[in-house]
Amino acid sequence: MASDQHTSTRRRFLKAAAVVGMLSAGRVLFLPDSGPPETGTPPRPRPRPPQPPAATGPVTAGGPGGPADAPQPYRLRPMAGETSRSGPGASPPHPDVAFRLATDRREIFLTFDDGPHPVHTPGILRILRRHEARATFFVIGENADEFPGLLHDIADEGHAVANHTWSHPDLTTLPPGAVRDELGRTSGLIEDVLGTAPDMARAPYGDWDDPSLDICNDLGMSPVGWAVDSQDWTLPGAGVIAYTVLDELRPGAIVLSHDGGSERAQTVEALEWYLPRLLDEGYRPIRIQP
Numbered sequence: 672m673a674s675d676q677h678t679s680t681r682r683r684f685l686k687a688a689a690v691v692g693m694l695s696a697g698r699v700l701f702l703p704d705s706g707p708p709e710t711g712t713p714p715r716p717r718p719r720p721p722q723p724p725a726a727t728g729p730v731t732a733g734g735p736g737g738p739a740d741a742p743q744p745y746r747l748r749p750m751a752g753e754t755s756r757s758g759p760g761a762s763p764p765h766p767d768v769a770f771r772l773a774t775d776r777r778e779i780f781l782t783f784d785d786g787p788h789p790v791h792t793p794g795i796l797r798i799l800r801r802h803e804a805r806a807t808f809f810v811i812g813e814n815a816d817e818f819p820g821l822l823h824d825i826a827d828e829g830h831a832v833a834n835h836t837w838s839h840p841d842l843t844t845l846p847p848g849a850v851r852d853e854l855g856r857t858s859g860l861i862e863d864v865l866g867t868a869p870d871m872a873r874a875p876y877g878d879w880d881d882p883s884l885d886i887c888n889d890l891g892m893s894p895v896g897w898a899v900d901s902q903d904w905t906l907p908g909a910g911v912i913a914y915t916v917l918d919e920l921r922p923g924a925i926v927l928s929h930d931g932g933s934e935r936a937q938t939v940e941a942l943e944w945y946l947p948r949l950l951d952e953g954y955r956p957i958r959i960q961p
Contacts, residue, residue: 765893765961768879771923777953780925781806782897784835784873785932787814787821792930794939796828802946804956806830809873809895812837812857814931819864826865831958833871834858834892839932842874842883850883854890870961871895893961897927903938904929912941920949925959 772780781799786792787810799806808825810832815822825832836842836853845853854872862868872892874883879894887894899919903912916926928938946956 766884766888768884768894768896769925769959770896771898771921771925772959774923776955777922778955778957779920779922779949780959781928781956782809782873782895782925782959783807783928783930783938784809785811785814785839786930787818787825788931788935789818789821791935791939792818792821793824795930795942796824796830798939798942798946799830799956800828802950804946804950805958806956807833807871807895807959808930809833809835809871810857810861811835811839811931812853812860815857815860815864819860822861822864829958831871831960832861832865832869833873833895833959834861834869835873836875839875841876841878843878843880845883847882847886851886851890854887854892858890858892871959895925895959898924899926901926901928901938901941903935903941904933906934906937909937909940909944912937913945916941916945917948920954922954 772778781804783792783795783806786808792808795806798804808830810822810825812834822832834854834857837856838853840849840853842850842853858868868891870892871894872887872890873895874887877896879887884894898921899916901912901916907915912928916928920926928942929935930938949956
């Protein structure tokens with residue numbers, strides 16, 4: 672087993688080295704308006720979620736009768752008869768953490784945490800727009816408060832805006848009142864800016880406990896995790912990020928990446944490289960919508 676792991680790791684780094692060589696030879700390392708790199712240390716390691724059982728449930732994204740090339744949102748569960756999908760007291764369509772979503776198509780769900788960021792978020796949006804791909808952005812309230820126009824940019828291009836708390840604390844270390852403030856304050860800001868409160872939330876580091884899940888549900892949001900961690904938060908290089916995503920990708924996978932929280936030029940560069948390749952493999956990136 673140790674030998675297999677060593678071989679797999681060595682293969683991934685050899686692939687990554689090849690990608691870096693290709694990028695430096697013929698691709699743009701930074702987008703034109705990327706500006707100077709940020710300073711700071713990477714966030715603390717995010718634990719991998721436990722391997723959940725495959726989700727079961729109907730798939731309604733991109734159903735018959737819709738344009739084949741128009742990305743459609745994925746619904747975690749039908750909501751027949753519901754008139755309000757968010758806000759205190761609303762019934763969340765999916766009270767448990769979603770790691771992957773059931774689908775009989777090659778659909779995947781790209782997600783970006785810790786933004787919005789004035790350089791990296793627009794860079795990611797440009798790449799997604801070029802390839803007609805959709806994603807879900809889990810925003811930090813402090814950043815959204817500073818750059819509310821970017822929330823409009825995200826939503827106007829057909830992506831989902833979701834809640835990633837106000838200041839990125841570990842929710843499992845906070846008393847219930849503080850958890851409610853972190854989530855509720857962020858939801859309130861998003862609703863003030865976009866006119867609609869978010870219906871999804873992701874806990875910082877993926878750490879939920881029963882009290883924080885109860886509060887998330889009470890605020891009308893579905894908790895979302897991930898099945899594929901791009902490892903971009905470790906700043907391993909664009910090639911490693913790209914091949915981590917491509918090697919681990921499966922239909923229905925929720926992919927974790929970041930557009931804020933630290934220097935994310937590697938994330939943007941990796942997306943530039945792997946997105947057209949996963950499209951060539953028949954994958955279709957769409958947004959999550961409970």
